[in-house]
Amino acid sequence: MKLLLSVFLLALTNPTNAFAPTALAKTRSSHQEMSAWSWSFGYNKGKESLIPDEDDDEPKSKGGYTSTLLGDQVDSKTMEKEKKDLLSRFGKGKAPNKTVVQTKKQAEAEWEVKDDGIFGCLPTKEMTGVEPEMTQLCATVSTQMYNCKSFEEFKLSTKDVKTDLFLYDNHGDLNDGTSPFGVAIVGKTMILGWRGTSTLADGLNDAAASPQSSLAWRKYAKTIKAQGAVTSIVHNDLANHEKAIIRRAKKLCITEIITTGQSLGGACAQIGLLTLRAQIEDKTSPWNALEGVNVRSIGFCGPMTTVLLDNATSATDKFIEDLVKNSCNIVYKNDVVPRGYGYMSFIHDFVDDAADDLNKAVPVPRILKRIIDSHGMIEDLVDSAFENEAVGALIEVFSQYRHLGNIVYYSSEDAEPRVLKDMGAFHKNTSGDKSLFRSVKYIPFKGNVLDEFMSWHMDPIMGPGLAYPPKDLMK
Numbered sequence: 001m002k003l004l005l006s007v008f009l010l011a012l013t014n015p016t017n018a019f020a021p022t023a024l025a026k027t028r029s030s031h032q033e034m035s036a037w038s039w040s041f042g043y044n045k046g047k048e049s050l051i052p053d054e055d056d057d058e059p060k061s062k063g064g065y066t067s068t069l070l071g072d073q074v075d076s077k078t079m080e081k082e083k084k085d086l087l088s089r090f091g092k093g094k095a096p097n098k099t100v101v102q103t104k105k106q107a108e109a110e111w112e113v114k115d116d117g118i119f120g121c122l123p124t125k126e127m128t129g130v131e132p133e134m135t136q137l138c139a140t141v142s143t144q145m146y147n148c149k150s151f152e153e154f155k156l157s158t159k160d161v162k163t164d165l166f167l168y169d170n171h172g173d174l175n176d177g178t179s180p181f182g183v184a185i186v187g188k189t190m191i192l193g194w195r196g197t198s199t200l201a202d203g204l205n206d207a208a209a210s211p212q213s214s215l216a217w218r219k220y221a222k223t224i225k226a227q228g229a230v231t232s233i234v235h236n237d238l239a240n241h242e243k244a245i246i247r248r249a250k251k252l253c254i255t256e257i258i259t260t261g262q263s264l265g266g267a268c269a270q271i272g273l274l275t276l277r278a279q280i281e282d283k284t285s286p287w288n289a290l291e292g293v294n295v296r297s298i299g300f301c302g303p304m305t306t307v308l309l310d311n312a313t314s315a316t317d318k319f320i321e322d323l324v325k326n327s328c329n330i331v332y333k334n335d336v337v338p339r340g341y342g343y344m345s346f347i348h349d350f351v352d353d354a355a356d357d358l359n360k361a362v363p364v365p366r367i368l369k370r371i372i373d374s375h376g377m378i379e380d381l382v383d384s385a386f387e388n389e390a391v392g393a394l395i396e397v398f399s400q401y402r403h404l405g406n407i408v409y410y411s412s413e414d415a416e417p418r419v420l421k422d423m424g425a426f427h428k429n430t431s432g433d434k435s436l437f438r439s440v441k442y443i444p445f446k447g448n449v450l451d452e453f454m455s456w457h458m459d460p461i462m463g464p465g466l467a468y469p470p471k472d473l474m475k
Helices: 002-011 065-069 076-089 104-112 132-147 172-177 200-207 215-220 228-251 264-281 286-290 314-325 344-361 366-371 377-382 385-399 449-462
Strands: 164-169 181-186 189-194 224-227 256-262 294-300 306-308 327-332 406-410 418-420
Touching: 065 314, 076 344, 076 385, 132 181, 132 189, 132 256, 132 264, 132 294, 132 449, 164 228, 181 228, 189 228, 189 264, 200 228, 200 264, 215 264, 215 314, 224 228, 224 264, 228 264, 228 286, 256 264, 256 449, 264 286, 264 294, 264 314, 264 327, 314 327, 327 449, 344 385, 344 449
Parallel strands: 189 256, 256 294, 294 327, 327 406
Antiparallel strands: 164 181, 181 189, 224 306, 406 418
16 A cells, blocks of 8 residues: 555654664653553544534634635645545556656756765755754754764764753653653753654654644644644653753743754654744743743754644734744755655655665565555555545545745755745645745656665755764864
8 A cells, every 4th residue: 555655654764773772871861751641543524523612702813824824725626636636646556667857957966966965055044044053053963863872972062162962861761662852052042852763663653643732732722733643752851851941041041942853853843843832922831931032943854743724813823923934844855754744746756766666675574564565465455445435534634734934945965945835735826836845846766766765864964964064073
């Protein structure tokens, strides 16, 4: 089943040894066990909520900022047709032989690429909201969240700028179940970073794309939904360390908090932004002690985390507009992860292009190979009415996910980045806007697609890409 394979690939993004246990290290922060896990499953064929809104006295904003983000949609008949067309693409059928047609300009661009792994152009402050050096530092933090296993291993300072790691929590005995978390401080800026996918549990969190509301943004909960598993990761760390973070931020007169991370960590950065901005403005929250501190996110190759409903109040409109203004996600080449979950046609094109390589090379356990059997065993089942309905419902949920804020897109490591925006899966683009994220299509690759898969996904931070070269770093 191509859809299941697609979700599996989104989870298979570890840059080192996927699914391999890592050594546990002592940290300077205490480890606290999470008391319970809560899983909820459900399938609702209805289109309207049966929950009364008697307690919601604030009028909805008509034609406001959120409605603009959700506007210019294809009509319902066209939308249903597009959904059916998309569903049919994930059905049976042999992937076509891939062909690559390169223009002279594309060939020259590949020839000009340097072999030092360092991106030729840094994003500007207009693109990210921060100075280029801060983007480099965030990329460096994101890199070392993968590479470092203890507090003492981090090296974030350069000869010009001193950066102190304030907190690092690898969660002790729970290390294989949740992503490590760290906090660094440079000047009046505090950086909160999460590690990307590295364990089996991380992969399961990547794939658990149920959009959920949270008490953390209760004022906006009826409009804003976020990826449930990633939300739980972020809330776990913020709950465990809020006192220490707030106390240090106040002591140092911090003026801005930046959330960052790559892949799963980039998703955490987005939800960290949402959570902290809502908590800081909540008069009943301990985080309100940081009122006046701006929060923004600088993510790398993170998947979509947000679903918006067109029922925003004027206050929600303003809140979402501030999220958009303070958010960016850096995307490189054909990286499939930032196209998940909502850019389904891109994911399908990638799976088709990688079909032969997947059959030969993916190190998947035998039982999982039988589940994702690309020769058609499972796809035969998808032909049944029940499976088509279930998969179609899943695609409908996935299609509602989107990115908020600027998407800084690199077509190559030495290209000047472009700023794109995500207007959703069924946006008509009546105005002919050339800067839409979903207008950038998958480019078939001549060679082993799986070899390039990790390069597309990891080069922005591991290349060293946008991060500081190791030779420039010191304790």
